[in-house]
Amino acid sequence: xxxxxxxxxxxxxxxxxxxxxxxxxxxxxxxxxxxxxxxxxxxxxxxxxxxxxxxxxxxxxxxxxxxxxxxxxxxxxxxxxxxxxxxxxxxxxxxxxxxxxxxxxxxxxxxxxxxxx
Amino acid sequence: xxxxxxxxxxxxxxxxxxxxxxxxxxxxxxxxxxxxxxxxxxxxxxxxxxxxxxxxxxxxxxxxxxxxxxxxxxxxxxxxxxxxxxxxxxxxxxxxxxxxxxxxxxxxxxxxxxxx
Numbered sequence: 001x002x003x004x005x006x007x008x009x010x011x012x013x014x015x016x017x018x019x020x021x022x023x024x025x026x027x028x029x030x031x032x033x034x035x036x037x038x039x040x041x042x043x044x045x046x047x048x049x050x051x052x053x054x055x056x057x058x059x060x061x062x063x064x065x066x067x068x069x070x071x072x073x074x075x076x077x078x079x080x081x082x083x084x085x086x087x088x089x090x091x092x093x094x095x096x097x098x099x100x101x102x103x104x105x106x107x108x109x110x111x112x113x114x115x116x117x
Numbered sequence: 118x119x120x121x122x123x124x125x126x127x128x129x130x131x132x133x134x135x136x137x138x139x140x141x142x143x144x145x146x147x148x149x150x151x152x153x154x155x156x157x158x159x160x161x162x163x164x165x166x167x168x169x170x171x172x173x174x175x176x177x178x179x180x181x182x183x184x185x186x187x188x189x190x191x192x193x194x195x196x197x198x199x200x201x202x203x204x205x206x207x208x209x210x211x212x213x214x215x216x217x218x219x220x221x222x223x224x225x226x227x228x229x230x231x232x233x
Contacts, residue, residue: 035221039158045207045224089158095211095222103148104173105211105222107160 004108023092033095034075040088123225140208149191
């Protein structure tokens with residue numbers, strides 16, 4: 001079963017506007033971590049922001065903020081004041097117990113963001 | 118200094134060959150991973166090692182054999198390569214959650230494997 005769902009395969013946003021990338025997750029663990037990564041066309045994976053399941057406040061990192069709604073199991077990424085360099089694939093990820101004493105980070109299918117000039 | 122480095126960056130080989138991809142991290146992390154990213158950009162975890170011990174093996178054919186000589190290295194050896202193995206393989210590392218801190222996974226730059 002899909003544990004991380006990103007329902008938007010592609011998104012367009014006008015430069016300087018804000019955009020929200022959706023992510024919902026499914027887990028029965030009380031403790032987990034949620035992450036967003038950016039993958040530009042060059043291919044590297046760039047960490048953007050992290051939210052812990054027990055964090056009371058939404059995480060923010062510069063122009064990135066995570067809209068964490070625990071009861072709805074959603075962790076949407078908000079990018080404010082979009083820039084042309086924000087055009088990339090964005091992956092939502094969750095770290096949870098791997099079932100064998102370890103942990104694993106699993107990824108959603110990604111959302112490709114296009115920023116228009 | 119590169120935090121997580123993998124070599125080679127590109128690998129083109131014929132079907133049936135055996136190849137290895139090397140990964141090293143200088144972050145002092147306890148956990149290392151291998152991920153496979155297919156042509157549709159889907160990232161799937163393959164293996165997770167913690168302090169040189171295999172923790173997670175996610176339904177990967179046994180042609181894929183990870184080796185961790187020490188906690189800073191996690192190499193991936195692939196036997197009898199098939200066309201479907203063509204993908205980008207990412208190595209990553211993270212700090213063990215048991216220390217009470219949850220940190221992001223740091224990724225290598227990826228190895229693009231093409232099997233012809």
